[in-house]
Amino acid sequence: MKITHDFEVSKPLPVVWDFFQDVPTVAQCLPGAELTEDKGDGVYAGRVSAKLGPLSASFEGEATVVADPATHSASIKGKGVDKRGGSRGRMSVVYQLREAEGGTGVDIEADVNLAGAAAQFGRSGLIREISNRLISEFADCLEGKLSAMTVEEAAAVQAGEVKGLQLFFKTLGSRIKGMFSSSD
Numbered sequence: 001m002k003i004t005h006d007f008e009v010s011k012p013l014p015v016v017w018d019f020f021q022d023v024p025t026v027a028q029c030l031p032g033a034e035l036t037e038d039k040g041d042g043v044y045a046g047r048v049s050a051k052l053g054p055l056s057a058s059f060e061g062e063a064t065v066v067a068d069p070a071t072h073s074a075s076i077k078g079k080g081v082d083k084r085g086g087s088r089g090r091m092s093v094v095y096q097l098r099e100a101e102g103g104t105g106v107d108i109e110a111d112v113n114l115a116g117a118a119a120q121f122g123r124s125g126l127i128r129e130i131s132n133r134l135i136s137e138f139a140d141c142l143e144g145k146l147s148a149m150t151v152e153e154a155a156a157v158q159a160g161e162v163k164g165l166q167l168f169f170k171t172l173g174s175r176i177k178g179m180f181s182s183s184d
Contacts, residue, residue, distance in 0.1 A: 006108065007135065016097055016104040016146070021067060023065060025145065031134050033159075061079050062078060073095060073097070085116065085118070089112065090112075092110065
């Protein structure tokens with residue numbers, strides 16, 4: 001499934017680029033993510049956990065990050081397995097930073113492949129809508145870390161867990177609202 005997102009951060013491109021190069025700090029802004037090991041050469045081990053309604057998954061795996069400073073972009077390739085639930089996932093993400101009025105634009109293109117029980121959310125289109133909410137939380141965390149006045153303040157800013165029922169019902173509410181507004 002292809003997913004695209006874009007958002008803006010009110011900081012200059014060099015500041016945002018430097019932030020994105022600090023993968024452990026970026027991981028703190030990814031809801032449900034936990035970096036467990038820096039294996040070197042841009043390879044990281046970690047876990048992404050989510051509980052969505054009756055399904056909970058904790059994907060453990062690796063991601064490889066390859067940055068291109070000349071274009072202010074990077075590619076991330078990752079794969080993981082939820083040993084308990086039997087689901088598997090692969091993802092390929094490319095992000096590009098660009099100058100924007102008042103700050104920096106961040107463009108994200110992702111290709112996510114799920115197999116097993118987690119794949120049912122991809123078929124319903126729910127993953128796309130949930131990803132919109134998660135990217136919004138990521139952008140808020142990023143903005144908070146970059147706006148912090150001290151190192152301690154920045155360290156305290158972190159994304160929360162992926163709260164399944166709350167996230168599920170907010171997303172479902174958005175879908176329902178969208179159906180009614182499109183019929184006007």
